[in-house]
Amino acid sequence: MGISTGEASARLSPQTRRAALEAMEATDLHGAELDVLVVGGGVVGAGTALDAVTRGLSVGLIEQRDLASGTSSRSSKLVHGGLRYLEMFDFGLVREALEERGLLLTRLAPHLVRPVPFLYPLHHPWQRPYVGAGLALYDTMAAAGAYPRGVPTHRHLGRRQVARIAPDLRTDELSGAIRYHDAQVDDGRLVLTIARTAAHHGAHVATRTRVIGFLREGERVVGVRARDLESGRELEVRARVVVNAAGVWTDEIQELVGGRGALHVQASKGIHLVVPRDRIRSEAGFITKTATSVLFVIPWGRHWIIGTTDTPWDFDLAHPAASRADIDYVLDSVNAILREPLGHEDVEGVYAGLRPLLRGESEPTSRISREHTVVTPVPGLVMIAGGKLTTYRVMARDAIDAAAHSLRATGNVEVRPSITDEVPLLGAAGFAARRNQRVALAHRLGIHVSRVDHLLGRYGTLIDDLVELVRARPELAEPIDGADDYLTAEVVYAVTHEGAQHLDDVLVRRTLISMETFDRGVHAAEPVARLMADELGWDAARVAEEVDHYLRRVEAERLSQEKLTDQEADEALVGPRRVVDVGPDS
Template identity: 70%
Template sequence: MTTPIALNPASRASAIEAMSRAELDVLVVGGGVVGAGAALDAVTRGLSTGLVEQRDLASGTSSRSSKLVHGGLRYLEMFDFALVKEALEERGLLLTRLAPHLVRPVPFLYPLKKAYERPYVGAGLMLYDGMAVLGARAGRHDMGLPKHKHLFRKQLARIAPDIRTDQLHGAIRYYDCQVDDARLVMTLARTAANNGAHVATRTKVTGFLREGDRVVGVSARDLENGVDFEVRARTVINAAGVWTDQVQELIGGDATLDVDASKGIHLVVPRDRIRSECGFITKTEKSVLFVIPWGRHWIIGTTDTPWDLDLAHPAASRRDIDYLLGHVNTLLKDPLDHEDVQGVYAGLRPLLKSVRKTGGETTKLSREHTVAAPAPGLVLIAGGKLTTYRVMARDAVGMAVADFGDARPSITDRVPLVGAYGFETRTNQRVALSRSAGLDIGRVDHLLGRYGGLVDEVLDLIAHRPELGLPLRQADEYLAAEVVYAVTHEGARHLDDVLTRRTRISIETFDRGTLVAQEAATLMAAELGWDDATLAEEVDHYLRRVEAERQSQLKLTDQEADEARVQAPDIV
């Protein structure tokens, strides 16, 4: 297999030139999971395809999720069987065929607070497993996960010593999957580029080109260089998520879709603060509480509250954090407090409303997606969830090319993402890789779980520059090579891209990445040609961003938190 195309400054410049020079079949607006998935779907149908994103890949909702690939147990309770079945089929595809290097099984405990819950929850999980088996058969792949198992109080105490068992009637253990959501998006975009798509981040759509009623492309601005250009396309797909209403305003006329933003926040705490072999999940009065294993950490989430303030940088308030700590502490023998929190992140779910300005709670809005064509040559997609991105992308492209006579059917259910190829082989060779690279086996496992079969590209950097094989001094979970690789192969252009999305240093260290910022920026500067002033500006911006987030998390209300967070705007 040939080496996959890299995302880097040269490929970005080439993409902008190509998109401005010749008409595309499909232009996708939005570099989240649905947009990147749509670009991959379109290009693998044999269509000339472009993707533009005004910030970084996955810089919005798609890097701030619970990082789960799951069917959604709570939708069973809503009798939304079709959504659960669809999501479980997609979970199986990602785990066994499309992205086995990124998606991995995670065991969860469902604590039973009342005796009558055992048959009720057990029946739901039996149905959940059954749907997964049927989905695996339909997709012609293995289920890939063990089935659920009933646990009683003594078993629960052995598996999760820090969970309070005195008020519980045992638990049920079941399996779902997790993924680094931002890496999934970047890998989708890189896979699309590898198949011929043109990908350009930091490129903002400023308007739509029209010929009569038909949309024939967009006007855009290269935000890095301040250059305006046009991209003509037979059809444009808007996958802007919570920005859908803003994009519709550029079209003019009545909006077709009405999207509400619902804020969900997550806390990151050290793994040693909760002794448990499994994550756990329980219902709250407003949402679902997840405690999810995440390397050396736990991710605790989530909230579900309306948000109508800054869409680019939703802020977690003190009230949000207290809400999660209060609920998780009802399950723990040794309560967590604010000093245990390493990181906090807030994201916005794009929830679709069927009627504009109808009010109501966002938790009751559908998570299913809708595709619409408000004008010839333009398709909008909104709603949905991370797990079903491929189905959403397929549906959007399907509508976009409905009147194309030369478009092929979607094939993304059998297109492995870059890094999937060779992953199993290299995993079987992990000991040999460790010896040849001079890295300990745990470090090799870490690299395999992030790069899969592309691990050789990272190891080649280290072979040519041995100093890159050293851990970052203030974030030792990551190697210096990973910062360089993020720039040379994964499209990172700014310090924030690396510390927040290509790695998760911004939420995995108590200092939120401020201590490693100078070291990481220096590594990036050598690849991007930054002068001393640019390097200093990048570091200063990151430090100001972290401080603004810290201040927002001290505020009681959303309004106050938002006012604190917007004090540090984007660097571009």
């Protein structure tokens, strides 16, 4: 393995993708092997690659679509301990998650993860001691962890105080509220940054590469057969251990290897709505229970994210659909606590994601544990499933700990202990200094300081890359036409440094234009595609194809969101016409 250093090693680009595939395939041609091959480019897969490479192992990561293209870009975008798990007496999970929250906030990713305030409304006087005791325990467990808490402690509020903080929250039936803090993150950017950090330390990362089979020597898995979805070429990648971190695709991977039965994953659908910030006047978000799930109203820049549902999903795993019933349920739930109800016309964006839950015998998905499990169904294959975004690092550590047994047995490979609690993600080192230099950075870029704040929250100290890009090409300091929260420089950077290969990658994951604009990014599609074309060598026909695919995707999603049932929504989204599967994101 060649150890990479310097800023260039952190790039994910078409060139580095090709080099990664060549390097992984060359291990077979030269009779060598990777120590670890990770299958899956979500938060657990990226975290596993980072854990392995920072232990000194040679590592490859392949993902069939884009980084974070599934569950890991469609969450509630919270880094939290999980208050409701206290009610399930799952204290170990809560303690573990709170430790990881503190670690991300204060050491690993302070540029990406930030505190967010919530109000927990109290409808009856008896709730105050009950909820207050729970939040006191929550804060105590966070303070007792191995890392700083990173957020303020909870505070009790009377009804008048609640009315001042949240004028649009109905207080006529409230006895008050409790204000507490958790943390939030752009989940897709977190995954991207973890993957780039892994690449920086020497991991080979290749997206759009699908596993189509496993290489076997007797009972042992010794690698995979894969298809490069960009070229159609098939290749073999040999590895001493393959780690499957495919999330909701776990059962499908098990079928390929004949190890079905080791893990059973239930896909649980959660949908979220995005509405403009001015629709709800409040300085804090809200959390409250509904009949079947927990309702979060989360501040998100110039928007609110409102969710979620928690229902089984038995249809297309790549494209979960939000039905009209889902949207009505979330609107009805939030309107029960607001003075002025929200309507469908207030909804800017809708997104649906699938949680990979370890299947219970007969439990509803809202009761299935978010704890994770690591198994080795056949020699040379480690599978990990379950868990939650917040605890990705612990899951990754456990996966490589399990892989270590095979590595020591088969190759006499030294496997050092995990050190990812000491490895800040790219953009974290020096972030406090850059934040203090925000005014000077605004002058250098020729933009308003509020835009610099936005960039710092997305890139941290990697904002220096964007500064250099704009200095070389001043026109890139202009906002994107149709999505002026983002600069055109960010589109170019997404291609040259962040592995974006298709229009969807930029509009849906590198930025959140698809969910933060009322037109779902339709107006921005062509300007963004033209910017990408300059970097990727697309001709006019390819630009038109990318734009057409994206517009049909938006059309299909809007149609699915008018259907009443999951089955109807799925058929509208990926039915006979296969609208969203025609083109780049298939």
